[in-house]
Amino acid sequence: MKIGAVMFFTEYSMRPDALARALEERGFESLWVPEHSHIPLSRLSEYPSGGPLIRPYYDIMDPFLVLNAAATVTTNLKIGTGVCLVNQRDPIHLAKAVSTIDQLSDGRFLFGVGNGWNQDEMEDHGTIFASRHKLVRERIEAMKRIWTEDEPEYHGEFVKFDKMNQWPKPRQKPFPPIIVGGAYPYAARRAIRYGNGWIPRADRLEKDGVGVVIDRFRAMATEAGRDPASLPISIFRVPEEIERLRFCQGIGVDRIVFSLPAEREDSVMPILDRWVRLRRELEK
Secondary structure, three states, rough: OOOEEEEEOOOOOHHHHHHHHHHHOOOOOEEHHHHHHOOOOOOOOOOOOOOOOOOOHHHHOOOHHHHHHHOOOHHHOOOEOOOHHHOOOOHHHHHHHHHHHHHHHOOOEEEEEEOOOHHHHHHHOOOOOOOHHHHHHHHHHHHHHHHHHHOOOEEEOOOOEOOOOOOOOOOOOOOOOEEEEEEOOOOHHHHHHHHEEEEEEEOOOOOOOHHHHHHHHHHHHHHOOOOHHHHHEEEEEOOHHHHHHHHHHHHOOOEEEEEOOOOHHHHHHHHHHHHHHHHHHHOO
């Protein structure tokens, strides 16, 4: 079972290059970065975790620039968006950004995607909240064509373009894994429809039981004609509890990702060291 970390990088957090080196030196598999372009002062959508929105949501840096900084100082560490808000990005520009970072990282990019929860934020980008799921599906379908065809074109309800050229193509073939973030069952269905993996959050799996939901997801994939093995599961925000980690390992979870605070090295490094010890316990 792979282990990665996720952080909201800000001007007051540990730098991405420093954290990436620390993770690679300690044998961790991946570094993930969330995305928010901005936070409107109005609030039509409740913060999914409850309570007031934490400050790093307002201060987070651009994920692609952060991940490129991480890639330049590492060799094996995978870098991922956790998640990229496709509903807020032009698909032609985004296709080029994904291809570019995959080339610059020598094929280490993991394309975590999501449809967003903050209605005010996405509406500032011209996205209609009610139709965002279809919009994202069309954008991902269109990007797949851009990545795999010399003269791609796409004609959907929301995304439309005639034949064009765009290079570079991604280093990974046919394209970096598209790992769909979100809760069961709706995001799970989207992962099965157009993804190469699923990212649920540990705290949102607890209600029905992690193992129960994972079994349901795999059954759903089989019913849809997808091999569950082609849809690896990455659970985010996993707590520092060895028994939970062993349980995830036992049920075949592909990757667990732990959260780091948007703080400096003196706060972050002890957390990394604790996770090194947990990983060694898992390997026994």
